[in-house]
Amino acid sequence: MNNIYNNDLIESELNSMKDFLIDLRRDIHKHPELGFEEIRTMEKISSILNSLNIKHKTKIAKTGIIADIEGEDKNFTIAFRTDMDALPMDDLKTCEYSSKEKGKCHACGHDVHIAILTGIAKYFSKVKPPCNIRLIYQPAEETTGGAKPMIDEGALDNVNIIYGLHVRPEIVAGQISVKYGVMYASSNMFDIKIYGKASHGAKSYEGIDSIIVASNILNQLHNFVSAFTDGSMRLHIGTIKGGSARNIVADFVQMEGIIRMLCDDETRNKRLSMIEKIILNTANSFNAKAEFINMPSYPALINHTEAVDIVKENGFNILGKENVFIEENSNMTTEDFSYYLQKVSGAFFSLGVSNKNINIPIHNGLFDIDERAINIGVNMQIANVYETYKKKDLFIKKEKYKNKIF
Numbered sequence: 216m217n218n219i220y221n222n223d224l225i226e227s228e229l230n231s232m233k234d235f236l237i238d239l240r241r242d243i244h245k246h247p248e249l250g251f252e253e254i255r256t257m258e259k260i261s262s263i264l265n266s267l268n269i270k271h272k273t274k275i276a277k278t279g280i281i282a283d284i285e286g287e288d289k290n291f292t293i294a295f296r297t298d299m300d301a302l303p304m305d306d307l308k309t310c311e312y313s314s315k316e317k318g319k320c321h322a323c324g325h326d327v328h329i330a331i332l333t334g335i336a337k338y339f340s341k342v343k344p345p346c347n348i349r350l351i352y353q354p355a356e357e358t359t360g361g362a363k364p365m366i367d368e369g370a371l372d373n374v375n376i377i378y379g380l381h382v383r384p385e386i387v388a389g390q391i392s393v394k395y396g397v398m399y400a401s402s403n404m405f406d407i408k409i410y411g412k413a414s415h416g417a418k419s420y421e422g423i424d425s426i427i428v429a430s431n432i433l434n435q436l437h438n439f440v441s442a443f444t445d446g447s448m449r450l451h452i453g454t455i456k457g458g459s460a461r462n463i464v465a466d467f468v469q470m471e472g473i474i475r476m477l478c479d480d481e482t483r484n485k486r487l488s489m490i491e492k493i494i495l496n497t498a499n500s501f502n503a504k505a506e507f508i509n510m511p512s513y514p515a516l517i518n519h520t521e522a523v524d525i526v527k528e529n530g531f532n533i534l535g536k537e538n539v540f541i542e543e544n545s546n547m548t549t550e551d552f553s554y555y556l557q558k559v560s561g562a563f564f565s566l567g568v569s570n571k572n573i574n575i576p577i578h579n580g581l582f583d584i585d586e587r588a589i590n591i592g593v594n595m596q597i598a599n600v601y602e603t604y605k606k607k608d609l610f611i612k613k614e615k616y617k618n619k620i621f
Contacts, residue, residue: 218287218345220601225338229590232337236589239263240330241312247301247319247326250355253278256299256329260352263333267340271350276364280352282336286344291607293600294349294370294377295335296555297328298356307580322582323357324382327568327589331380334593345604349374360513362551366558375610376522377561378599379552380592384576386567388585391530391595392540393523393564399516399550400449400475401483406508407432407494409457411501413466422464425457428503429468435493447477448486449547477545480514480557516553521609522562529598534591538567560610566592 239259246255257278264271264282271282278299301321306314314320332350339348351370355361371377386392409429414422433452440450450472457468474490476483491507498505530539542565552563568584575581603610 218601218604220598224342225594225597228338228341229334229594232334232593233590235337236330236334236593237586239333240326240586240589243326243329244312244321245315247306247314247316247321248299249303249319250300250358250361251277253299253354257352260329260333264336267336269336269340269350275368275370276354276361278354279361279365279370280350281365281368281370282350282352284336284339284344284348284350286346286348288346288604288607291604291611292347292349292374293603294351294374294555294559294561295332295596296351296353296362296370296377296379296552297332298325298361299329299352299354300325300357300361302357302578304578305580308583310583320580320582322579323577324568324582324584325356327382327584327592328380330589331592331596334589335596338593338597339600344600346600346607347373348600351377356551360551360554362554366554371555371558374559375607376603377555377559378522378526378596379555379561379563380566380596381550381563382568382577382584382588383565384567384569384574384582384584386540386565387569388567388588389534389591390538390540390567391526391534391564392542392567393527393530393562394518394542394545395520395523397477397515397517397545398542398563399553400477400545400547401480401515401553402512402549403474403476403483403487404510404512405472405474406506406510407470407472408506408508409468409470409498410504411464411466411468412503414464416462416464419464422466423501423503425465425468425503428498428501428505429455429457429470431501432494432497432505433470435497436490439490439493449475450490475547475549477515477547479517483515513549513551514553514557516550516563517556518562519556519560521606522560522603523564525599525602525606526562526564526595529595529602533594533598566595
């Protein structure tokens with residue numbers, strides 16, 4: 216059974232596919248597509264998978280792909296996921312692979328992620344893996360989230376464990392970072408509607424001032440959030456609209472905001488329930504009425520310890536201990552890879568892509584990478600296959616991982 220990481224073979228194969236993967240990344244970069252519009256990208260990848268004789272299905276969650284490579288052990292499956300969509304912004308670079316689509320740019324590195332996943336496909340199309348490999352090309356990470364519909368359409372069927380990565384220009388090519396526990400926050404957008412009673416300003420005692428109610432609600436919410444001294448919760452009100460004239464007591468106010476939390480969904484829902492009670496009770500104390508309209512988005516991304524251990528050890532072996540960073544702090548941004556980790560074990564890690572000349576943050580029209588990082592990403596994920604399979608008993612028939620606050 217071919218279940219050993221063969222450094223010489225992998226190095227040879229990576230060298231042979233280096234230019235192919237760089238060309239693929241640049242082609243995707245030149246032709247960015249927004250969420251659920253990744254038709255050309257889907258067709259491009261499907262054509263490559265066909266040339267590699269890899270079975271796959273297209274048009275999953277509109278523009279996604281699920282591909283499968285059969286391994287020696289047909290009862291164990293390791294999945295890898297890439298996002299595919301670009302951002303609605305202009306590419307400000309001047310180079311031969313600059314975006315040809317005005318107002319669209321791969322400024323978050325999803326083109327790099329696609330190249331890395333395709334490198335995994337290319338390697339295991341030649342070298343039979345020790346177990347089954349599932350390749351998930353997912354649309355729309357940047358918008359409403361393509362992960363959930365991909366899962367609903369079978370992306371995780373029979374999968375034991377999943378890995379993902381994201382470019383990180385804060386560290387250089389040849390480095391990675393890992394995070395135990397909560398890596399990214401959950402997100403809930405919300406509206407608060409406050410219903411008071413209008414009156415003339417000269418007789419304000421006859422009205423119920425929704426602006427005063429809103430002010431008190433805002434103060435109470437920030438008092439509540441400030442109690443979480445671990446920084447695991449942030450609440451921000453972005454807009455307040457209310458009132459019609461300076462001499463009329465406002466009978467209606469609407470506030471719009473967002474809540475981010477570094478916790479599991481059980482804790483998240485308890486906190487949201489407490490927030491709703493604060494809003495309703497504060498309004499009631501003024502004889503006003505209020506509504507809390509919760510619009511949940513991605514859950515927190517919570518890595519699984521055993522999978523992070525595997526990524527970390529592979530990083531030590533491939534890159535050296537000095538080039539593997541263990542992050543202490545969580546990030547308050549969001550990532551829909553979190554949905555996969557709610558269903559199966561796995562880990563998400565960061566891949567260094569900068570150098571002394573290329574060092575622009577993501578979501579910037581000048582964003583670019585040191586393309587040596589592509590093969591490093593492929594190498595890491597190939598190593599994750601072999602090391603995971605060696606430790607497969609950790610991930611077989613394991614009870615559904617119950618996320619806890621970290």
